[in-house]
Amino acid sequence: MTMRMGLVLLLALLLLSGCDTAPDASTAMNARQYARDVEQWRAQRLARLRAGDGWLSYIGSGRLRPGSYRLGSAPGNDLLLPAGPAQLGLLEVDANGNARIDGKPGSGATLNGHPLRQAELRPGVAGMQEASRIRLGTSEFYLVRMGSVLGWRFRDPGSARRRNFQGIEHFPVDRRWQVQARWQPYAQARQAVLLTSIGTPLPAQVPGEAVFEMDGRTFRLQPVLDKEALPSRQLFFLFSDRTSGRETYGGARYLYAAEPRDGKLVLDFNRAENPPCALTPHVVCPIAPAVNRLDLAVTAGEKFQYLPQ
Incomplete structure (x- = not known):
């Protein structure tokens, strides 16, 4: 083998080696950045809760x-x-x-x-x-x-x-729970009635449904339009799952998602949060409708713990 051929083979091996390792390094870096983003979101949420008007x-x-x-x-x-x-x-x-x-x-x-x-x-x-x-x-x-x-x-x-507030317990951040869902809009927003934590009715508008796969199964969640987020038309999901009433608040957890684009939206369950009525008995909040009760253990987001009086 000539020296020139040896250099060509060595260069080819280096290029192949780079192709094998570069994606892994990029994936690890993206995962670290994602974890930092979730931690920053948690810190901002705690700051809002600790505020004088929280x-x-x-x-x-x-x-x-x-x-x-x-x-x-x-x-x-x-x-x-x-x-x-x-x-x-x-x-x-x-x-x-x-x-x-x-x-x-x-x-x-x-x-x-x-x-x-x-x-x-x-x-x-x-x-x-x-x-x-x-x-x-x-x-x-x-x-x-x-x-x-x-x-x-x-x-x-x-x-x-x-x-006396010491913070909120969370499941570990897991990128698996940053789910890309398909968005299926309704021709016209449907009228719905949510129940609150004290059993009173609350009218709502449902613009469509998010469809996603997890563990080989298909799940659907219906959001309501969040009036507090308008005019951005941020979608507001109230859901419960197999952790509800055990590790998480029984009535619901809340999840916000940006407006769908190109028929898709992201459901980031690592940002699932307790409703206000899980934090204080002095507010009333809507709970998850029956259609949003997932036959799935969503081990992501905020857990529920009894807070000091």
């Missing part, structure tokens, strides 16, 4: 029916607040769910930066309407509407639940 700041809640309510933190009030002035005022709710408050002079409460007097209280509706918020120092009281239910919320950034 879910962990709620310390009081309840439902309201038509009638008159004396508000305050002192015993004897019709609606007993967990904190704030002894007497906040008189709240009146009519048969149509409209609310009006007559504030107690000297309570220290404010509305829109002014001392609380007589005022209409606009309830908050997720993604559609901001609530009229009564400020009580660093705390706040306001009304919310979910479907046909009118309720109240009390928020305190100094809540013990927020102070």
Whole structure:
């Protein structure tokens, strides 16, 4: 063999060797980057939960029916607040769910930066309407509407639940659960009714379904349009699976996905999260519909643990 032929063979072997190892190195690098991305998402989510206006700041809640309510933190009030002035005022709710408050002079409460007097209280509706918020120092009281239910919320950034929060447990990050699904849109969005964590109905729109394969089986998930994410039309999946009620929250886990492109979308179950009602008893949230109960153990995303009060 001539020296020239030997060099040609050596070069060919090096090229073949490079073809064998380069994809493995690239795959490992992509996997590390993906894990970092998921960890960053987790850190951002925990920061939102730990924020003064996060879910962990709620310390009081309840439902309201038509009638008159004396508000305050002192015993004897019709609606007993967990904190704030002894007497906040008189709240009146009519048969149509409209609310009006007559504030107690000297309570220290404010509305829109002014001392609380007589005022209409606009309830908050997720993604559609901001609530009229009564400020009580660093705390706040306001009304919310979910479907046909009118309720109240009390928020305190100094809540013990927020102070004692240690984080959320997760399944290990596994790239297998970053699933590419086929998107099958409906000709027109279908009307659906979700149930909430307290059993009340909640209207929703279903624009289509995501179809994916896992372990040789085909699964389908129907999203609803997330009003809070509009106009991006981000898809919002509420699902349960074989881990639900055991390792994960029984009612549902939530998963958001970007708008489909070219008939496909990504379901990244490593970013599956607990609903707000798994973090505090003072909010109401929709649970997974029967069609989204997967006969599959989704060992990815957030686990459920009881949080300190």
